[in-house]
Each structure stands twice: as C-alpha cells, then as structure tokens.
Amino acid sequence: MRVLVAMSGGVDSSVAAALEKEAGHEVVGATMKLWGGTSDSGCCSIADVTDARRVCDHLGIEHHVFNFTAEFDHHVVDAYANEHATGKTPNPCVECNRHLKFDAFLSRAARLGFDAIATGHHARVVRTGSEVRIGRGRDDAKDQSYVLAVLDERARAALHLPIGEMTKAQVREHASDLGLRTWAKPDSQDVCFIASRTTGSARHDFLSERIELHEGALLDYRSGEHLGMTDAVELVTVGQRRGLGVADGERRYAISVDVAARTVRIGEERDLLIDGVDLGDPMVIATPLPEGARVTVQVSAHGRGRAGTLLGRHVAYDEPERRVAPGQLVAWYLGDEVYGSAVAR
Amino acid sequence: MDLRPTLPRSSEMKLPATYLETRRRAGAGIYLDHAATTPMLPGSIEAMLPFLGGSHANPSSPHAKGRAARRAIDDARDTVAEFLGCAPGELIFTSGGTESDNLAITGTSDDGAVVVSAVEHHAVLLPAERRHARLCSVDANALVDLAHLAELLDDEVSLISVMAVNNEVGTIEPLDAVVALARELAPRALLHCDAVQAAPWIDVAAATAGFDMVSISAHKFGGPTGVGALAVRDRARARLSPLQLGGAQEAELRAGTENLAGIVAAGAAASEWGRRRASIVERVRELRDRLEDALAGSLATVNVDRSARVSSILPMNFSGVATEELLMMLDKAGVEASAGAACASGALLPSHVLLAMGLAEAEIEGSVRFSLGWSTTSQEIDEAISLIRATVLSLAASESARI
Numbered sequence: 001m002r003v004l005v006a007m008s009g010g011v012d013s014s015v016a017a018a019l020e021k022e023a024g025h026e027v028v029g030a031t032m033k034l035w036g037g038t039s040d041s042g043c044c045s046i047a048d049v050t051d052a053r054r055v056c057d058h059l060g061i062e063h064h065v066f067n068f069t070a071e072f073d074h075h076v077v078d079a080y081a082n083e084h085a086t087g088k089t090p091n092p093c094v095e096c097n098r099h100l101k102f103d104a105f106l107s108r109a110a111r112l113g114f115d116a117i118a119t120g121h122h123a124r125v126v127r128t129g130s131e132v133r134i135g136r137g138r139d140d141a142k143d144q145s146y147v148l149a150v151l152d153e154r155a156r157a158a159l160h161l162p163i164g165e166m167t168k169a170q171v172r173e174h175a176s177d178l179g180l181r182t183w184a185k186p187d188s189q190d191v192c193f194i195a196s197r198t199t200g201s202a203r204h205d206f207l208s209e210r211i212e213l214h215e216g217a218l219l220d221y222r223s224g225e226h227l228g229m230t231d232a233v234e235l236v237t238v239g240q241r242r243g244l245g246v247a248d249g250e251r252r253y254a255i256s257v258d259v260a261a262r263t264v265r266i267g268e269e270r271d272l273l274i275d276g277v278d279l280g281d282p283m284v285i286a287t288p289l290p291e292g293a294r295v296t297v298q299v300s301a302h303g304r305g306r307a308g309t310l311l312g313r314h315v316a317y318d319e320p321e322r323r324v325a326p327g328q329l330v331a332w333y334l335g336d337e338v339y340g341s342a343v344a345r
Numbered sequence: 346m347d348l349r350p351t352l353p354r355s356s357e358m359k360l361p362a363t364y365l366e367t368r369r370r371a372g373a374g375i376y377l378d379h380a381a382t383t384p385m386l387p388g389s390i391e392a393m394l395p396f397l398g399g400s401h402a403n404p405s406s407p408h409a410k411g412r413a414a415r416r417a418i419d420d421a422r423d424t425v426a427e428f429l430g431c432a433p434g435e436l437i438f439t440s441g442g443t444e445s446d447n448l449a450i451t452g453t454s455d456d457g458a459v460v461v462s463a464v465e466h467h468a469v470l471l472p473a474e475r476r477h478a479r480l481c482s483v484d485a486n487a488l489v490d491l492a493h494l495a496e497l498l499d500d501e502v503s504l505i506s507v508m509a510v511n512n513e514v515g516t517i518e519p520l521d522a523v524v525a526l527a528r529e530l531a532p533r534a535l536l537h538c539d540a541v542q543a544a545p546w547i548d549v550a551a552a553t554a555g556f557d558m559v560s561i562s563a564h565k566f567g568g569p570t571g572v573g574a575l576a577v578r579d580r581a582r583a584r585l586s587p588l589q590l591g592g593a594q595e596a597e598l599r600a601g602t603e604n605l606a607g608i609v610a611a612g613a614a615a616s617e618w619g620r621r622r623a624s625i626v627e628r629v630r631e632l633r634d635r636l637e638d639a640l641a642g643s644l645a646t647v648n649v650d651r652s653a654r655v656s657s658i659l660p661m662n663f664s665g666v667a668t669e670e671l672l673m674m675l676d677k678a679g680v681e682a683s684a685g686a687a688c689a690s691g692a693l694l695p696s697h698v699l700l701a702m703g704l705a706e707a708e709i710e711g712s713v714r715f716s717l718g719w720s721t722t723s724q725e726i727d728e729a730i731s732l733i734r735a736t737v738l739s740l741a742a743s744e745s746a747r748i
Binding site for chain 1: 667669670673674688689690691692693694706740743744746747748
C-alpha cells in the first residue's frame with residue numbers, strides 16, 4: 001500500500017512513519033507549511049521541518065514540504081477571526097484538522113496516487129464491518145481522539161493511526177531503538193502559530209488586526225444591572241473569569257455573550273451550570289445512534305467525559321455541567337469510540 | 346540500465362502511473378533546471394583539480410607555490426574580466442551572485458534613494474529594501490516599465506539596479522533604455538546590473554557596457570558554485586565599501602582567502618563559454634522552441650512571449666494543477682524542473698516575479714520553469730515532451746481522485 005505520512009517533526013509522527021514502513025508499505029513523508037513566519041514554533045518551524053526531513057533520510061523514505069499557507073489563512077486564521085466577530089469561540093486546532101490535514105492533505109495524497117494517509121495522533125482507527133470510527137488512544141493521558149472527531153467518512157477510511165495502540169513511553173522507546181533523532185523531543189502542547197496568538201493580550205492584537213472590536217456592556221446575569229464595560233465584546237468567551245474588570249468580592253464569570261447587542265452577561269459559577277448543550281453545524285456522524293442513546297460527551301481536547309443522553313440536536317447531561325462556549329467542538333462517544341461530533345451552538 | 350518508464354510517444358499514450366508507481370533510477374532524470382545551476386564544463390572541472398591538491402596554496406603567501414597561486418588567480422581575473430567587458434583591475438571575485446549583488450547594493454550605501462525593478466532576484470530586492478528602495482513596475486512580459494522608471498528617477502537617486510535577464514521567466518530587460526534614462530534623469534546614480542542569469546545566454550559585456558557595476562555567478566555558465574564576481578568600473582570604485590573585513594584581498598574590497606580552485610575553474614568556464622556561447626545559444630534555442638511548441642496550446646500557456654526571452658528558459662503554466670504536485674509527479678516521471686523560490690523550510694513560495702507581472706495568485710498556481718542548458722540533448726527533449734504531457738494529463742485527470 002502507498003502511504004503518505006503527515007510529519008510535524010515530532011516524535012509521534014516520526015514513529016508513525018517508521019511503523020508504516022515496518023508494516024511493508026511504500027511510504028513518503030510530507031510536512032505541511034501552514035504559516036508564513038519562519039520563527040514560529042510549532043507547525044513548520046525550520047527546525048521541525050529539518051527534523052522531519054532527517055528522520056525520513058534515516059528511514060530511507062522521501063520527504064516533501066507542502067505549502068498550505070493559503071488554505072490555512074482561509075480556513076483557520078480567517079475563520080477564527082470571523083467566528084469571533086459573531087461572538088463564537090472556535091477551536092483552531094479542530095478546524096485545521098478538518099480542512100488542512102484531512103482535506104487539503106488527503107486530497108493531495110489522492111491526486112498523487114496514494115492509497116492512504118497516516119498521522120502520529122494518539123488515537124485509533126476502529127473498523128467494524130463497513131463502519132470506521134475513531135477510537136481513543138491507548139495512552140489515556142495523550143488521547144487525541146477529540147480533535148479527530150471531525151473527520152468525515154472519507155478521511156476516516158483513508159487514515160492510518162499507527163501509534164494509537166502505544167503509550168507515549170512506548171513511542172519514545174521505539175524511536176530510541178531506531179535511533180531517530182526526535183526520540184527525546186519535548187511534546188508539543190498542541191502548539192502552532194495560532195496558540196501563541198490566542199491567549200492574553202496577543203489574542204487581542206491578533207484579532208484587532210482582522211476584525212472590528214466593539215465596546216460592550218457587562219450586565220448582571222440575573223438582575224440585568226449594569227456592572228461596567230468591556231473594550232471588546234468579541235474577545236469575551238463564555239466561562240471566562242479573568243479580565244472582565246468586575247470585582248465585587250466573589251468570582252464572576254461570563255455567562256453569555258451577545259455581540260449584536262454588545263452585551264455580556266456576568267454571573268456566578270452556579271449560573272454557568274446548564275442541563276445540556278445544543279448541537280450546531282457542521283455535524284459529523286460516524287455511526288448514527290438512536291434517539292435517547294446514552295453517550296459520553298467531551299467538549300475540550302483534554303477534558304473529562306460527561307455522561308448524557310443524545311436527543312436530536314441536543315445532549316442532555318445527567319448532572320448539570322458548565323456551559324460550552326459556542327463554536328467549541330462537542331464530541332460524543334460510546335465506550336471509547338467517537339460516534340459523532342458537532343459545533344456547540 | 347535505464348529504469349525510466351517507457352511511455353508511448355503517440356498522443357493516445359496511456360495515463361501513467363501514480364506517484365510511487367512511477368519509478369526511475371536516482372539521478373537519471375532529464376535535467377531541465379539549468380537556470381538553477383548547470384553542470385560544470387569538463388574543462389572547468391579539469392582546471393580546478395590541481396588546485397585542490399598539489400598546487401594548493403594561499404595566494405598571499407610569499408613562497409613559490411603562493412606566487413603560482415597568485416598568478417593563477419590573476420590569469421582567471423583576466424579571462425573573467427574579458428567575459429564581462431571590464432578591465433582586470435575592475436573585477437572583484439566573490440562567493441557568488443548573491444554576494445556580488447549584496448556588495449553592490451549595501452556596499453554603496455549612502456543617503457541617496459535606491460530604485461530597483463520589482464522582478465529583481467531577492468539578492469538585490471532584500472538589500473535594496475533595507476535602503477527603502479523604490480520599486481519599478483514591469484509589464485505582463487516582466488519588462489521594466491520605462492515610463493514608471495522615469496517617474497521614479499530624480500537627483501536624489503544614488504543607485505539603480507536592473508537585472509539583464511530575469512531568472513524565473515527569462516525576460517531580457519531593455520538595459521540600453523535604462524542607462525539612457527538614468528543618465529538623463531538621475532545623474533548622481535550608480536547603475537548596477539545583476540547579470541547572473543544573462544551571462545550564459547547573451548553577450549553580457551556588450552549588454553552591460555553602460556553600467557557601473559555588474560554581478561555574475563560562475564555556476565550558471567559551467568563553473569563551480571561558490572564563485573562569482575562583481576565588476577566595478579573605476580569611476581564607481583570610490584563609492585564602494587567592503588562588506589567583510591579582515592584582509593587586503595581583492596583590492597581591499599572583499600576580505601578573505603581567495604577560493605583558488607573555484608576562481609581558476611571560473612576562469613576556465615568563462616573562457617570556454619565565451620568561445621562556445623553563440624553555438625550553445627542557438628542549439629538550446631532550437632531545443633527549447635521544440636519543447637515549447639509541443640506543450641503550449643492544448644496543455645499549457647506560456648507566461649512570457651518567446652520574443653522577450655533568452656533562448657534557454659520556458660516559463661509555463663499548466664492551469665488546473667498545483668505546482669507542488671506537478672513538480673513532484675514530474676520528478677517521479679523523470680523530469681527535473683522547478684518553480685519560483687523556496688522558503689527556508691523548502692516549501693515553494695508564490696513567485697514575486699509572476700505577481701509583479703500582474704498575475705493573480707490563483708493564476709500562478711500551475712506555473713513551472715523549464716530551463717535548458719549546454720548539456721541538454723535532443724533525445725532528452727523528445728522524451729521530456731512525452732513525459733510532461735503524460736504527467737500533466739494524469740494529474741489533471743486525478744482532480745477527482747479519492748482514496
């Protein structure tokens with residue numbers, strides 16, 4: 001089988017390429033250049049591309065660099081900014097997976113005649129009959145099934161996840177055994193260019209260059225009382241506590257954001273709790289579940305699962321849970337397999 | 346044994362093969378990337394060998410071997426100076442075209458304004474940017490817009506840099522008109538010409554006679570990489586300062602022990618290329634035209650009119666396919682070409698030259714530069730035509746491919 005391996009220059013994708021080759025496949029490695037800057041850490045820094053290339057040299061496979069900066073600008077950077085303009089809080093890593101790794105990369109692989117693609121995610125591809133689902137990685141602490149929950153049927157079917165059955169320690173050990181230079185490379189924390197620009201004041205600067213930011217009124221969630229002003233209502237995220245400029249002794253949270261009305265509702269922690277989450281678009285169904293199915297819901301990459309019941313475009317939680325910021329990804333599992341995902345409304 | 350796939354030569358050839366099915370022996374590709382670098386002339390290789398071994402010495406050393414090395418460099422200087430149309434005392438050997446361009450632009454820094462064409466090589470553009478250069482636009486054939494140039498020129502301008510031949514699309518720039526405009530409208534200005542890509546293909550001495558400084562690079566005309574030269578006319582010399590210090594070499598304008606073997610080889614290449622240029626140019630033109638005629642039309646468009654180009658370069662656009670994918674598939678099929686510049690990671694960047702010519706980013710996608718050279722054979726061109734056709738058709742057909 002001919003397999004194109006997406007290689008970030010990290011140890012996981014290095015070992016993924018090695019395992020694909022050990023499995024007897026014809027393997028080519030490729031690194032996606034997603035961002036124009038050369039000094040950024042994460043996706044496609046020069047040092048990371050060099051690591052990927054040298055690992056390929058070591059394995060005796062070809063390595064190429066794909067320039068996907070235009071696609072990344074459009075689908076991730078612009079989309080990130082535009083979603084904020086409507087008061088949503090998108091997950092750029094999820095959108096990057098959806099549009100870059102598992103669309104642009106996969107389409108290119110198909111045009112070049114590859115039969116499959118592989119990545120170094122800590123997750124598994126589970127095939128049962130004609131159905132293909134993403135399963136949690138064997139290493140609980142490293143599980144990345146959540147960010148792969150957006151993969152459509154075509155992507156799931158074409159995907160190899162060779163390190164999904166391994167723990168991180170086993171991955172490193174295998175890299176070390178093979179003499180791969182990346183064996184001791186520190187884990188990236190989902191880092192890419194955008195991570196450094198989506199926290200704190202960097203986020204403000206990043207977004208203010210791309211969208212118009214507006215002042216908004218901070219209103220008490222219950223009484224509607226005017227509590228103060230925020231200089232950018234687009235930057236407030238549901239659940240946010242710091243930086244709201246409200247201090248009245250107890251912890252206060254952003255409960256809801258209405259960009260059109262330029263208002264943010266501020267409340268206490270108990271006001272954040274909610275009985276369920278509404279499912280918006282895009283929605284991806286790996287395997288349809290009957291109405292009322294009992295599922296485990298995950299709403300962040302490293303969050304815990306919450307028990308709930310699937311009711312059409314709604315998940316009802318067993319116990320009240322904190323609100324999910326609109327734009328975040330909701331993935332539902334049966335056991336440790338992803339059955340579907342949707343963007344929270 | 347040649348493992349290259351043999352494809353039927355008719356127009357009804359079967360579509361080849363996917364990326365990994367198409368196998369060829371490493372190094373057996375048809376090399377159509379001579380503008381990037383061209384194989385060394387055998388005479389140039391031969392000339393440098395003694396200086397890598399027994400005859401090696403530092404030309405600054407006082408002993409016999411050192412004096413012999415000094416003489417070898419002076420002989421090479423005579424040859425290259427003649428090739429370039431300057432006096433030997435006006436020639437500075439450098440590490441290549443990039444250093445020559447940097448020296449010319451940065452080494453003449455003063456408080457005057459800088460004017461460069463928008464399609465210059467980055468070795469000119471980036472140092473010029475540091476001097477806050479005014480960019481002169483070009484037309485759809487990448488020819489310098491002389492009316493715009495005239496607007497940009499005035500008494501404040503102290504440096505003008507316009508290339509002789511564009512490296513990406515092969516356009517021969519109207520140097521005589523540039524010189525005439527400059528002398529009239531910017532009397533203070535030094536004139537620099539990046540002739541790196543021109544040297545193999547036009548009479549560079551004649552073309553750049555009106556310029557104060559001219560850059561060339563040996564590996565474009567059959568010499569080794571790592572050697573270039575900047576001609577600096579005596580009248581301009583006082584305005585040039587060295588960029589690197591630490592020795593009195595090259596008349597105190599370029600410190601550092603001379604690249605003896607490389608310089609000797611550059612001299613040998615200049616000598617041989619100068620003698621053979623006319624015949625190489627005509628032979629390559631015939632081959633390039635054949636390739637162009639076979640591909641242009643149904644399969645591709647050409648980014649610059651043939652009449653505006655040197656004889657070796659063919660800038661094509663295969664609409665509907667991605668440049669990166671086409672180059673990968675061509676490479677696999679056995680045709681080695683390139684496109685634009687690459688960033689530090691190795692990813693291809695959209696060509697600033699094609700953008701300056703007025704093409705939109707979407708129109709640039711699918712652009713590939715084929716460049717022929719002295720070692721290109723007629724049989725290679727025949728084979729390349731078949732392989733390129735088949736590859737483009739296969740890639741276009743794969744647009745809807747799914748795994």
